[in-house]
Amino acid sequence: MNCICEQSLYNACSCKKKYRLPLALPLYDGHCHVDLFFKYGFNETHFGSQLAHGRKMVLIDNRHNFQRWFVNSLIDNPNVTIFTTYGIHPKYLPSDRENVLEQFKQIFENKLTLNTMKVAIGECGIDATSKYSLNDQLFIFKFQLQMAADFGIPVVLHGRGTNSFSIILEELKTHLNSKHHVHWHCINPNSNLNIITDFLSHFENYFIGLNGSIIAHDPNAQKTGDNTRDKICPTLSRYGIDPNEFHIIYITDNGSNLVCGLKEEVHLRCVCHCLNSVLENGVTLCRSFELLIKPCKSVSTYFKRCEMNHLLPTSLKLNVDTRWNSIHDMLESISLNFQQCEDLLFDRNETFYLNDINRKVVMDFVKFLSLFKVASEEMSADKTPTLHLVVPWFTILKNSCELKDDCDNLFRMRCTHAICPYFGAFLWTLILSFLLFYRERGI
Numbered sequence: 001m002n003c004i005c006e007q008s009l010y011n012a013c014s015c016k017k018k019y020r021l022p023l024a025l026p027l028y029d030g031h032c033h034v035d036l037f038f039k040y041g042f043n044e045t046h047f048g049s050q051l052a053h054g055r056k057m058v059l060i061d062n063r064h065n066f067q068r069w070f071v072n073s074l075i076d077n078p079n080v081t082i083f084t085t086y087g088i089h090p091k092y093l094p095s096d097r098e099n100v101l102e103q104f105k106q107i108f109e110n111k112l113t114l115n116t117m118k119v120a121i122g123e124c125g126i127d128a129t130s131k132y133s134l135n136d137q138l139f140i141f142k143f144q145l146q147m148a149a150d151f152g153i154p155v156v157l158h159g160r161g162t163n164s165f166s167i168i169l170e171e172l173k174t175h176l177n178s179k180h181h182v183h184w185h186c187i188n189p190n191s192n193l194n195i196i197t198d199f200l201s202h203f204e205n206y207f208i209g210l211n212g213s214i215i216a217h218d219p220n221a222q223k224t225g226d227n228t229r230d231k232i233c234p235t236l237s238r239y240g241i242d243p244n245e246f247h248i249i250y251i252t253d254n255g256s257n258l259v260c261g262l263k264e265e266v267h268l269r270c271v272c273h274c275l276n277s278v279l280e281n282g283v284t285l286c287r288s289f290e291l292l293i294k295p296c297k298s299v300s301t302y303f304k305r306c307e308m309n310h311l312l313p314t315s316l317k318l319n320v321d322t323r324w325n326s327i328h329d330m331l332e333s334i335s336l337n338f339q340q341c342e343d344l345l346f347d348r349n350e351t352f353y354l355n356d357i358n359r360k361v362v363m364d365f366v367k368f369l370s371l372f373k374v375a376s377e378e379m380s381a382d383k384t385p386t387l388h389l390v391v392p393w394f395t396i397l398k399n400s401c402e403l404k405d406d407c408d409n410l411f412r413m414r415c416t417h418a419i420c421p422y423f424g425a426f427l428w429t430l431i432l433s434f435l436l437f438y439r440e441r442g443i
Contacts, residue, residue, distance in 0.1 A: 010050040022307050026056040031123075031156070031185055031209055034061040034082060035073040044075055051079040058082075061116075062156060064089035064123045066100050069107070074115060085156050087122035087144060090137045091130045101143060108151050120154040121147060123185055125168050128161020138167070145175035154181035165195040173202060183207040193238045225260025232261070271390050272376045275397075276324050279372060292365060293319065293327060295356040296334055299341065302353060311344060312337045324376055328369040335362045371400050 007013045008020030009027075021027075037047065051057065056079045063069050064087045075082065086107050094100035106112050108121075124144040126137050148155045155176070159168050172182065182203050187196060188211035200206055236243055249266045252258040253273040300316040302308075309315040314336060317329040334341070338359045345351045375393045379386045 010055060011053045020305060023054050024307075026058060028058045030060050030183075030207075031062055032059050033063075034059060034075065035063065035068050035071055038071075038073050044077075047075050047080075048077055051077055055079060056081075060085065060119070062087070062123050064158075065092045066094055066104070067092070069103075070114075082117070083119040084116040085120040085122050086118065087120075087124045087156065088140050089123055089158060090125055090127040090132065090141070093130075093132045093136055093140055097140075101140075104144075105147065108147060108153065118153075120156050120181075120183070122156025122183070123158040124155070125158040126161065126164040127158065128164050134167075138171070141168075142171060142175065145171060148180070149175050149177075154183065157182065157184045158186065159184070159191075162192075165192040169195050169199055169202075172199070176203075178202055179204050181205040181207075183209065185209045186211045194240050197239065223255070223257040225257050225263070228257045228261035271386070272324060272380045275372065275376055275379075279327075279369070289365075291356070292358075292361060293331075295353070296330055296362070299334060299353050299357065300330055303341070308344060312340050316341075324380075325369075325373040328366060328373050331362050331369070332366045335359065335366055338362070368400075371397060 005013050005020045008023075012023055013020045059080065059082045061073075061082050061084045063084060066088055069086060086104065088094070088100070088104065103112075107114065108118065121144050124141055126134070126141060130137060145155065147153075155172075157168060157172075159165050176182070180203065182199075182205070184196070184199060184206070187208050196208065200208070233243055236248075241248075247266075249268060250258075250262050251268045251270055252262070253270055254277065259267070297319055300318050303312070303316045304318065314333060316337060317326065317333040319330045320326045334357070338354075342351065342354060345353055375397060379389050379393060
């Protein structure tokens, strides 16, 4: 979220400091508590002012506290669609169990007048941090699962604690069939991934929600080989994989921490990562490449921010440093839409965006990079072996970078001089990896 302009969430924004969300893009929140918006002092007017410029929102409002089931927290706004779940959270168990459960049943029997769109039961489950006993939590949880089974309505789950996940899964299998719709909310780094894997295998119509902490990192942890190895082993163990019992082949990029941390293991370098590094180094060190790519980035970014891509036959693509082939895709999109871009910018008196872009040079660069894209796509296949493709593709790419005697294309010559020096390092890295791989197998 730090890279998105907050102003663009609710209004049109023309700032160029951060990315902005087009107003035509709806926002979806699959798990929220609308009543908290009112509980913390806001009102419908505040919400309406944020959506006054046309942003549409779809919310799944989880009413998991029985004391707030019937609090009027609706938002009457044409730009907002709210679906509601009703449940009993393991931290909010009723003391008057009989009456509350009867009331809960009447909600789904449509015996109560409600102006909500009911879509699920929950969130419900087991929480080790709850003040209520496990037996009390189980009783309420089982009741809700049986209700879900009887009414054929989806379930939203909540689980917290070392042993809670196994208990939850056991009750799910007992009360619900494998086709039941289940949303397991808030999976975090400390969740029992073995249980989650079992859950995903058993239920066909499943959804999981990831807690934001799952991508958090320890800012004090250095990316050393030892730290990397210490992270890998516990992660595998959480999936039931013992590195001492299984024959594991690690395939990674060329990060020094990975090379050092896995030096005692069978470790292959990802071919596509090596290939991408060859291109990245060549592009970075070639001034001609930089002078071409920079204005192309500016044009693609400008069309995206001004929401002009829909006026083109195909959208302009952005170059993303962490995405393979994105330079090719960006330049190709500009090449295909060059005339239309020129016309649109002329109407806006902004043709200066194209002053430093030579369409012929862009087309030459796209042609040069296209073979690299095909190679990386073929060598990153998921369902077919790719190890045998490495040497043939290396030969093809190396030959494509060699200058022919009759070559008079200046840009082609620059491409060759920029890329070729890195192929030696590329090939040597792969050869070392493969030698270790075959040695491990006694070949």
